[in-house]
Amino acid sequence: xxxxxTATPSPPVAHHFEDAQQQHxxxxxxxxxxxxxxxxxxxxxFTAYIxxxxxxxxxxxxxxxxxxxxxxxINTAVLLVSxxxxxxxxxxxxxxxxxMLVWTLSATVLLAVVFLGLKTLEYVLDIHDRILPGPLFxxxxxxxxxxAELFFVLYWFMTGLHALHVSVGIAVLGTxxxxxxxxxxxxxxxxxxxxxxxxxxxxxxxxxxxxxxxPLLYLVR
Amino acid sequence: MSERDTSHHAQQHERPKSPSPAAYAWVLxxxxxxxxxxxxxxxxxxxxxxxxxxxxxxxxxAALVAAVFMHLRYESGVIRxxxxxxxxxxxxxxxxxxxxxxxxF
Numbered sequence: 001x002x003x004x005x006t007a008t009p010s011p012p013v014a015h016h017f018e019d020a021q022q023q024h025x026x027x028x029x030x031x032x033x034x035x036x037x038x039x040x041x042x043x044x045x046f047t048a049y050i051x052x053x054x055x056x057x058x059x060x061x062x063x064x065x066x067x068x069x070x071x072x073x074i075n076t077a078v079l080l081v082s083x084x085x086x087x088x089x090x091x092x093x094x095x096x097x098x099x100m101l102v103w104t105l106s107a108t109v110l111l112a113v114v115f116l117g118l119k120t121l122e123y124v125l126d127i128h129d130r131i132l133p134g135p136l137f138x139x140x141x142x143x144x145x146x147x148a149e150l151f152f153v154l155y156w157f158m159t160g161l162h163a164l165h166v167s168v169g170i171a172v173l174g175t176x177x178x179x180x181x182x183x184x185x186x187x188x189x190x191x192x193x194x195x196x197x198x199x200x201x202x203x204x205x206x207x208x209x210x211x212x213x214x215p216l217l218y219l220v221r
Numbered sequence: 222m223s224e225r226d227t228s229h230h231a232q233q234h235e236r237p238k239s240p241s242p243a244a245y246a247w248v249l250x251x252x253x254x255x256x257x258x259x260x261x262x263x264x265x266x267x268x269x270x271x272x273x274x275x276x277x278x279x280x281x282x283a284a285l286v287a288a289v290f291m292h293l294r295y296e297s298g299v300i301r302x303x304x305x306x307x308x309x310x311x312x313x314x315x316x317x318x319x320x321x322x323x324x325x326f
Contacts, residue, residue, distance in 0.1 A: 029300060035304075039310070040314065043310075044314070047315050050319070054322065076256055091239075091241075201291055205250075209282045211283050212283070214272070215263075219271075
């Protein structure tokens with residue numbers, strides 16, 4: 001990048017750390033600890049999914065055919081590309097490439113919004129199709145209505161919890177984009193290095209969850 | 222902190238082994254190819270094998286994201302250990318639950 005300075009400035013070090021490297025290690029370890037708790041947070045739902053799919057394989061396959069497979073596919077691609085952009089953002093922050101940082105973060109936020117928009121559209125279509133469990137649910141479409149409803153409970157909770165994580169991601173990435181833009185205008189982005197990397201880790205995690213949700217929910221047969 | 226110390230730390234902090242944008246682009250291309258493979262394999266008449274294929278591809282994609290995008294390949298041992306701990310504890314959760322359900326007759 002043209003705006004990369006030859007000597008990358010060191011990020012500021014908080015007083016309770018020895019140096020930038022220790023600060024970086026502490027942030028990384030803390031973030032990974034959080035992500036492990038997140039793995040187990042989603043893990044409970046995945047375990048429930050495994051058990052009930054094992055018990056009712058035909059009902060799950062039948063129910064899965066009522067989901068919008070194309071939207072699921074496009075959204076998977078959208079998240080994979082957004083992960084690529086946030087990886088570039090981490091690279092840009094590490095090399096103090098300010099313009100690249102602002103643009104890659106903006107692209108990530110934009111793709112996250114596209115994902116959430118498509119997911120919202122899908123939810124509206126789902127409700128219209130009457131596959132929302134509860135009083136609106138149309139059991140007559142299925143050979144095993146109760147077990148099909150069970151599949152949709154898991155579908156709504158797993159994608160819903162994921163969508164909540166995407167929303168948090170948009171808020172965090174959006175704030176970071178504004179901070180990066182402001183830092184670009186006023187000087188160095190060195191102080192954003194750690195926060196960009198940790199936000200990136202979170203966003204990659206959200207991507208990984210969806211990598212598993214897409215085949216497990218949309219491609220059951 | 223002396224000038225020499227600062228540059229030394231900055232150099233260490235740089236971790237020259239972290240991936241280049243070109244490497245990220247390659248990984249994205251592979252991820253997209255694997256996604257196409259997942260979507261395509263769904264229409265193959267391979268029966269229950271389809272689930273195994275889909276899960277193998279998903280694990281490969283997740284491993285690529287973790288190793289390259291999340292820098293796990295380049296991180297210190299303790300951070301890799303934390304990453305693996307997540308997989309390990311998830312395996313305990315799933316295996317012990319299935320040990321119950323699979324042995325009910």
